[in-house]
Amino acid sequence: MSSFPVSEAVKRMRPSATLAAMQAAADLRESGADVIDLSVGEPDFDTPQHIKNYAIEALQQGVTKYTPTPGLKSLQKGIQSFYEREFNAHFEPNQIIATSGGKQAIFNAVCAAANPDDEVLLHKPYWVSFPEIVNFTGAKIVTIDTEETGFVLNAEQVKRAITDKTKLIIINSPGNPSGRVIPGAEFRKIVEACAEKNVFIVADECYARFVYPPHEVFSTAMLPKELQQFVCIAGTFSKTFAMTGWRVGYTVANAEWTKAMNKLQSHSTTHPTSFAQAACAEALENWEETRKSLDEMIEEYARRRAYLIPALREICSFQCSEPEGAFYAFPDVRGYLNGKIKTSADFSDLLLREAHVVTTDGAGFGVSGYIRISYATKFERLKEAVERIKNVIGNLT
Ligand code: GLU
Numbered sequence: 001m002s003s004f005p006v007s008e009a010v011k012r013m014r015p016s017a018t019l020a021a022m023q024a025a026a027d028l029r030e031s032g033a034d035v036i037d038l039s040v041g042e043p044d045f046d047t048p049q050h051i052k053n054y055a056i057e058a059l060q061q062g063v064t065k066y067t068p069t070p071g072l073k074s075l076q077k078g079i080q081s082f083y084e085r086e087f088n089a090h091f092e093p094n095q096i097i098a099t100s101g102g103k104q105a106i107f108n109a110v111c112a113a114a115n116p117d118d119e120v121l122l123h124k125p126y127w128v129s130f131p132e133i134v135n136f137t138g139a140k141i142v143t144i145d146t147e148e149t150g151f152v153l154n155a156e157q158v159k160r161a162i163t164d165k166t167k168l169i170i171i172n173s174p175g176n177p178s179g180r181v182i183p184g185a186e187f188r189k190i191v192e193a194c195a196e197k198n199v200f201i202v203a204d205e206c207y208a209r210f211v212y213p214p215h216e217v218f219s220t221a222m223l224p225k226e227l228q229q230f231v232c233i234a235g236t237f238s239k240t241f242a243m244t245g246w247r248v249g250y251t252v253a254n255a256e257w258t259k260a261m262n263k264l265q266s267h268s269t270t271h272p273t274s275f276a277q278a279a280c281a282e283a284l285e286n287w288e289e290t291r292k293s294l295d296e297m298i299e300e301y302a303r304r305r306a307y308l309i310p311a312l313r314e315i316c317s318f319q320c321s322e323p324e325g326a327f328y329a330f331p332d333v334r335g336y337l338n339g340k341i342k343t344s345a346d347f348s349d350l351l352l353r354e355a356h357v358v359t360t361d362g363a364g365f366g367v368s369g370y371i372r373i374s375y376a377t378k379f380e381r382l383k384e385a386v387e388r389i390k391n392v393i394g395n396l397t
Contacts, residue, residue, distance in 0.1 A: 012135040017128045017364025021348075025358040036385040038373045039358040041176060041328065043242040045300075048293035051241060051283045058278035067274050069266045070258075071098025071250070075277045078284030079235075079250055085287065089221035089228070094255045097262055098280075100272045102206045102236030102249040104265070107133050109202045109232040109251055110168065112260035114139040118167035123153040125330065125365035127176045127204065139167070143366060150321045151178040151330070155189035162197050169194060172204040173218075174211060177365045177372035178330045179323020181211060184218035191220065191227045200257075201231045206249075207326040209240050209294065212302050215324040221252065229254045232261075237280050239327075240294060246276040301327050304375040304382055311383075312373070315390045327376045330362070334369040336396060344369050354395075355388035 021039035029035045070076065076093045083089045099105040106129065114120055116138035122130050123144045134141050144161045146153050158169065171190065173182040182190070194201055203220045211217050220231045232253035238244040249272075251261060265271070283290045309322065312331055323329055333347045341347050345361040348371050352358055362370030375382055 009136050009138070012138075013132040016132070018360055021358055021360045024352060028352070028356060028358070033356045035356045035358060036377065036381050036388070037358045038375070038377055038382075038385055039360045041239070041326075041374050041376060042244050043239060043297065043327075043376045044378055045242040045297050047241065047243050047246070048283075048290065050286065050289050050293075051243070051279050054282035055246075055275050055279035058275040058282075063275045063278045065274060067271050067277060069271055070096065070262050071271055072274070072277045072281055074281040074285075075250075078281040079252070082284050082287075083219075083221050083252065086217075087219050087221040089219075091221075091252050092255070095252055095258050097251050097258055097265065098272050098277055099249045099251060099265065100269045101238055101247040102204070102234055103129055104247075104269060105234035105236065105249040105251045106130070106170070106202060106204060107136075108261040108264055109234060109253065109257070110134060110170070111137055112257060112264055113168050113200055113202075113232075115167070117165065119163060119165040121158065121161050121166060121169035121199075122366070123157070123169075123171065125151060125175070125177055125362060125367040125370070126170070127172055128364045130170050130172075131366070134170075140165070142166070147367070151175065151180045152186075153182055153190065154186055155193045158190050159193050162193070162199055166197065166199045168200050168202060170202045170204060172206075174207040174323075174325025176207065176326055177328050177360070177362070177370075178321070179326045179328045180321065181215050181218075181324040184216070184222070187218060187220065188223060188227070191223060191230060195227055195230045199230070202234060203231050204234045206234065206236045206239055208235070210298060210301060210327060211325040212305060232257055237283075241280075241283060241290065242297065243276075243280075246273070246279070248272045248276050248280050300379070301375065304377075304379055305329075307379070308373070308375050308382060308386070311386045315386065315393075327374060329373045329375065330365075330370050331373065332370050336393065337369070338396075341396070344371050347371060351389060351392060354392045355385075357385045357388050 025037040076096045114137040118139040119142045120134045120139045236249035348361040360372040
């Protein structure tokens with residue numbers, strides 16, 4: 001057969017850099033190497049046992065059939081109560097859809113809103129899938145450089161980027177890969193600036209719970225209704241409850257946006273797996289137990305962060321801005337680039353080859369010269385990785 005005529009929409013996409021890095025780690029491991037994978041943003045914790053039990057019970061009770069497209073009523077109710085309890089925000093069930101992971105939530109939100117003539121704003125560094133999802137719609141990507149503000153987006157930067165064609169902005173805070181957090185008051189100013197120009201916001205809040213003191217958890221759900229109606233929240237159970245493989249996420253948006261996303265989802269995945277939804281609903285219903293597991297995980301992430309950031313700064317003289325949230329460090333490695341190691345991709349490759357430590361090159365996040373290090377990895381392995389990085393760097397100088 002001659003070359004396959006791939007659609008223009010898919011031709012415009014690049015493969016996921018994070019998943020490619022994860023695959024590189026798996027391949028190297030298969031060859032027998034002792035690999036430390038700091039690439040993918042996947043909690044090393046297992047799903048809490050009580051949530052697994054809920055799924056087993058659901059299976060035994062025959063929750064194995066189709067569910068409504070926006071998800072089980074019990075899950076919609078669970079998400080509704082979660083926002084009421086945690087953020088004092090009320091949403092109706094017709095504003096909530098369960099999706100197959102946070103990625104589908106963002107895909108739904110963008111595809112239901114963007115046209116080829118529209119401009120969609122992304123703040124750099126962005127999560128690798130944002131530009132590709134926008135590319136799929138044919139809309140024009142307009143990026144906002146935030147290096148001057150230490151990768152923290154502010155309202156002035158957004159105002160400068162908005163044109164008559166701007167339809168959407170995707171905002172991710174705590175940010176992947178930077179770990180930076182947009183303070184709540186600034187976030188509000190950004191939403192006000194957007195609302196004034198009729199620009200809608202996809203708020204990727206997948207890491208909303210992962211914020212380290214003294215910084216505080218913020219959700220756009222906390223904004224007044226007249227601002228909130230411009231926002232589609234994309235959330236996920238993957239990171240918060242260590243459930244990456246379960247593929248359950250959700251959107252919370254105005255009823256019209258939700259109706260459009262529901263139509264789109266009815267022709268793609270229909271809904272996430274029925275018994276995974278049932279387990280998530282129970283996890284939210286039995287919140288005290290679930291929160292206990294979550295608190296334990298966050299405490300451990302905080303411990304790793306407290307070790308990793310100074311360690312990177314000290315041993316590697318990395319310029320590393322303070323990640324207030326998520327579970328990533330995003331050091332600037334430009335100080336190590338030279339004739340042989342020209343780019344951060346080369347640097348990341350060097351760590352892979354010489355230290356069997358897998359990281360993700362910043363280029364996939366729109367910011368070359370940096371690498372992303374995920375600390376969703378056991379403490380001892382993290383320490384070992386730092387030692388190995390130190391040795392590689394020592395041989396460079
Ligand atoms: N979101 C995670 C990451 O950035 C998981 C991989 C992915 O879906 O991109 O590593």
